Amino acid sequence: MPAEAFHEWLRQEGRIVIVGASLAGLRAAETLRAEGFAGSLTMIGDEPHEPYDRPPLSKAVLLGKASPDHTELPRRRDIDATWRLGVAAAGLDMAARRVRLADGEEVPYDRLLIATGVHSRPWPKEEEAQLDGVFVLRTRDDAVRLHRRMKGPPRRVLVIGAGFTGSEIASACRDQGIAVTVAERADAPLVGALGGVIGAVAAELHRENGVDLRTGIMVTGLEGDTTGRVRVAHLSDGSSVETDVVVVSLGASRNTGWLAGSGLGAGPRGIACDAGCRAFDFRGIVTDDIYVAGDVARSPHPLFGYQFLSLEHWGNAVAQAEVAAHNMISAGADRRPHMWVPAFWSSQFGVNIKSVGVPSMGEEVMITQGSLTERRFVGVYGYQGRVIAAVSFDNTRWLEFYQRLIETGAPFPVEFPTVDRRPEGRKPVPADFPDPSLPTHGPTVTLSGYSPADRQLVFTPARH
């Protein structure tokens, strides 16, 4: 069948299966229908819930301003899909074009979209992770459990890992007057995502808000009482923390385990795809019937040296899903690349933190607006003489300007005489990111290489 005719048939009668019923999966389904896809649509999700929004779970929900049961995503339109919720995908037969479900059923497809996202990394010692009072926070069910326990209220919460989620949890605890200790392996919070210079500001935020912040330290073990409730955490400096609630915030792993042995280019760092969201197989050959979107996807971005980026960003999930859906039912020249400029936000201790670009690629950072001491500023990151990213603390409206600088490859250090650059002067300083070969907690952007020698993707430190 010629391509034109095939795509016409696909639009009218094709079978599209979307694995992953969260933000990316839902927005992709809506886009398919909006663009006239009239065939059958199946949504597969391992959670029993219809698609819901996650960012509030560590913010508004923990602050008691929203119910964990009530964050379902608004629908843009009716998607007329067959929903298979509460059953995980368990395997993929690329040759036969079938997805195998955990209950043994098989679902055939003409086009498949994988949007399985990530799961939080559990506490590595299984027995300790089972203790009553030890939580992770990723899903709605996690949030319901944690929320319930926070209403106790606990005597002290221990947060392990000071990435964005960990910091937001600590912030919510303090907001409600709950004592909280944060243990972070790096020298400051948010170091993996924003570097040590900005991390130092985050550390001040924690301490000024009464968080017992312990940095450069690891939790070596959790101990329960006779009833199996967590009681104390032991730290690598020999000290210990009495606690009745532990939240493990050690970042996330991509949900690709179900693809093992499928032949798809999938591994712990995600699923490699081209700029049009078409997945690669393990040989690096692009498929044309399997697409990926959202946190689980890794795609090359020309603005960032064609590095494969995997982004745990809300906006990326939406934009990538829309591109993937469009491309799934479009022929060659009508397809579009996914070229979203990475952007994320966090809200903690009453401060609005936003970022555009890829800060973790930055070698140097320069404060171009405001000042670090006021905690109201814009920091610009430079990479090989270019502006590569910017972060703002309570200075959101400037970010669009910096996004344009990133998109146009503007020179770094920035040369314009900014309107209000103050104490930090005009000199960039080293951004102070940790050695990329050592995993840090909760980075929101992962840069990695691809090794065809292995059937899996492996982490290859690829910095400069």
Place this chain on the structure above:
Amino acid sequence: MRLVVDLNKCQGYAQCAFLAPGVFTMHGEESLVYNPRPGAEQREKVARAVAACPVQAITAEGLPGTGEELVGAGRGASDAR
């Protein structure tokens, strides 16, 4: 009624917090906290907030007169036909 705010777009203008204070509140200078499932009695206020958002960051479902049409945010990257 369900709603979501695209906080990438949100620039903290706080129009929504003025127009529908029971649904949207500012936390600190710039951060927005909102109730993603406000009651039906808030419908009119939410509709006003959606319309007033300078960056069209609010997507709401179940507002009057919207039918299958999108409200506010989200269409940017998709040139749906």
